[in-house]
Amino acid sequence: MSTYPVESIRNFSIIAHVDHGKSTLADRLLEITGTIAKTDHNKQVLDKLQVERERGITVKAQSASLFYSHEGANYLLNLIDTPGHVDFSYEVSRSLSACQGVLLVVDANQGIQAQTVANFYLAFEAQLAIIPVINKIDLKNADPERVEKQIEKLFDIPVDECVRISAKQGTNVEKVLQKVIEKIPPPQCNTADPLKALVFDSTFDHYRGVIANIALFGGEIQKGHKVVSAHTKKRYEVHEVGILTPNEQPTHKLYAGQVGYLIAGMKEVTEAQIGDTLFLYKQPVEPLPGFKSAKPMVFAGMYPVDQTEYNNLKSALERLTLNDSSVTVHRDSSLALGAGWRLGFLGLLHMEVFNQRLEQEYNMSVIVTAPTVPYKAVLSSAKLIKKDNCSPIGMLDYKKYLKALAQEVKT
Template identity: 80%
Template sequence: MIVSVFHRWCGTPLPRCVFLFKMCRRKMLNYSTSYSVLRRCWMKRLPVFSNNFKQQFSNLSTQSDKEVIDLSKFPVDRIRNFCIIAHIDHGKSTLADRLLEMTGAIAKTDKNKQVLDKLQVERERGITVKAQTASLFYTHQGQQHLLNLIDTPGHVDFSYEVSRSISACQGVLLIVDANQGIQAQTVANFYLAFETQLTIIPVINKIDLKNADPERVESQIEKVFDIPREDCIRISAKLGTNVEKILQAVVERIPPPAAIVGDPFKALVFDSNFDHYRGVVANIAVFAGHVKKGDKIVSAHLGKTYEVNELGLLRPEEHPTQKLFAGQVGYLTAGMKNVKEAQVGDTLYCKDQPVEALPGFKPAKAMVFAGMYPVDQSEYPGLRSAIERLTLNDLSVTVQTDSSLALGAGWRLGFLGLLHMEVFNQRLEQEYNASVIITAPTVPYKAVLSSPKLIKEHGKEEITVVNPALFPDRSVVSEYLEPMVLGTILAPDTYTGKIMTLCLSRRGVQNNMVYVDEHRVMMKYLFPLNEIVVDFYDLLKSMSSGYARARAYSTGKVICERLKDSIPRHLFEIAIQAAIGSKIIARETIKAYRKNVLAKCYGGDITRKMKLLKKQAEGKKKMRRIGNVEVPKDVFLNVLKKKDK
């Protein structure tokens, strides 16, 4: 069991997992310790066939039982909690690798790339999807400090991960590429930190690049964020240049957490994940008091009592400790087997010392909705369990049960964006071996009802519609409301004309246009979300080096034509229809495979030919009535991603 769990968790080849597990059993290690050793072997990329393998393995297995860090020697004034925020591909993960190396959390090696990106989808795509925590020990002016680092995603679809991470910190490192300068998500992440009143340390990365211009970037930071250029730190995370200055700035500029050791234990669950062997593992930030193994703790959300089984730091692998104290960040397991028992944003406290619950997090607003159905209805229970476990540590996904005449029982899921939806689907396949069909994504709309009967039925005049099949008819609605977004575009001024044309074609309304420097312009547009959710970003990149009634007929016809090209032919005719309510607005037909039943009839009685044709027609009619249409699971996304002709 433990071998198969470890194999699925890290993707290590099964024979290697079996070999490592046998080594654990030879050393008479119990299952829990064996699991910890296997994880350490994977995190350190321990070579199985090296000459000193046995010695390294022995050190790891001994370390699991004997090496325990005493966190009581770190008072609150020597603790710093900070996270790294930036636009995508500005070097957050690379900087995290260097910080881990310089503080001794991981060994220095050329293989240290994206160490904190533990998910398979993160390594394949080269992006950070989940915020990850690591605790660092750093000596400054003769005193050892505990630095809790959180590496966050850079893509806008995962901004909710950034907002949750910020809640557990007192400062941020704002990374800006020395070549690209300030980007859209740099601005968005800055305001997330600024509104929370965190200390912001600007860091200019990639100064080793040929076209790097740190002077220009410093001017942008000073103009856009009103941060003095003297506060900027120029580094090269790839080469490790000036990275030591960042650690010094973290200790000197970021204040310690406002936590009181003498108060009753109180902790915030800011992240969690499901472990097949141990159940729910909660990442917590301790706001007051302390907690140790064996303590009875209570969930403020459910009111249930648990016993702490294990706790410790993430360095970046799990490192057990005896206690966690106020101001510290770590992980905790307490026998929570149900995914609903560890809600992100929940407050944990000691059983005999109840406290006031922390405010938690604002709920995320899903902007893209899509139907998700199992390929086979017999897989429904397994897929439901997989979705529940995956949404445990991704609170931004909303789930509602749904059903379709064509696809059966399923769910209507809400995501923060199209990339968020794609990553969620990929994680289902890789981590839970689930195969699903995802329908075309849509955005939520609001309808103001005019029918007294419907108003009484819904209990309110304004309703939210996330499923196009449930869109109310125009005759019972006084007005429709569509979601709008304020988009920020930063680009070289040479592309301003093309970008403005694209924005106007997507019903964009310009709010503001400011020159960041002499060559870069920042434009702000108000967009209907439906116009930009699918392919706007791709068109914008190539240009620069929903459900609207007015366009329903043309949109319906285009989608039907694309589905006709994407769905494979069958032995019977397939009708593809686009409908608004009960009214069909577009139709395409996929012709059936043809078989010439008269090919071997040379002359002879005409009645025999008529009988053969009649029998063939009856067979096709029966097939249309009982036949199943196989729709490839990626058809819906592929149809929408195709560029307009």
């Protein structure tokens, strides 16, 4: 891969409500730039997980590097396709940290919906350039004029900045790439600065260890460099760096402004912290801010079907939570089910998908208890008591429940 100056790099995410066409647009962008061959089989290419294919939704943010020529200039475009469901909004917030702009996709038939607004404000608060893209203009009931007025009214973005497309048919998709180059600024960094790399995602490979997705905010990195983790203070030697096209493609170096992956002999999942900053040995830098911790909303117990599988399940949970860092894990035990864990999820769909991935990717059969939410009760004495592990209660049982909690506190 030839060297691209920072001025020729654009990092952007695709954000939208569920089923507004993010992954289909990503397919067309990959095709137009020649990243993948143009065939009828290109359907949600960046949705790599089996659970994503089966459910038809994006669960994991996936990145890809595109090479594009416009008006005689060559550009490197780093695209991140993100989930649309609210249960996976943590994936969106982490992805935006590696970008300078977003494509806000809105369905020309459905218009602006809940996650459209939520994702807009995530991008707005991060001070990213926002390009509104009105998709599915080929549908019979499409009303792009109405959607443009919604966007102008709610987001204060002028109508003439909206791009009308049909991602399925490829109509006007080329204009989206041109808008990315015009509207999204290049990264504000320099290869002459000390190395500063943000770990914004990671996966675990049985043979190569942790594969960290990184965004470079300064300097450059190549095989043989010795890097240090700002979080663990451990030192590693870089074995491989590269870009995602969307499959891993090793390169000689990664430069400031680029998004890629790094393999540095991290064998334990605890060594790769999402939000960590990597820098060169003996060239310390101020760590990047990282990410706010996700706040779990739904809790459930998880236990191995057979207690002899406890250690295998523990290893599988560690590796899967590396890939999905929004899940919280605490050790727990049950008189009936034995030793296990109490897991916190962002929602019920998040819990279902996590359990399905555990079975499909790690061949683990588990017992999952009924999901619950934490309860708080204020007694007449003004004492606050919290209960995390209790069955849902109806309004008719509410007074009985408070009395039971009060009695529990007394004893």
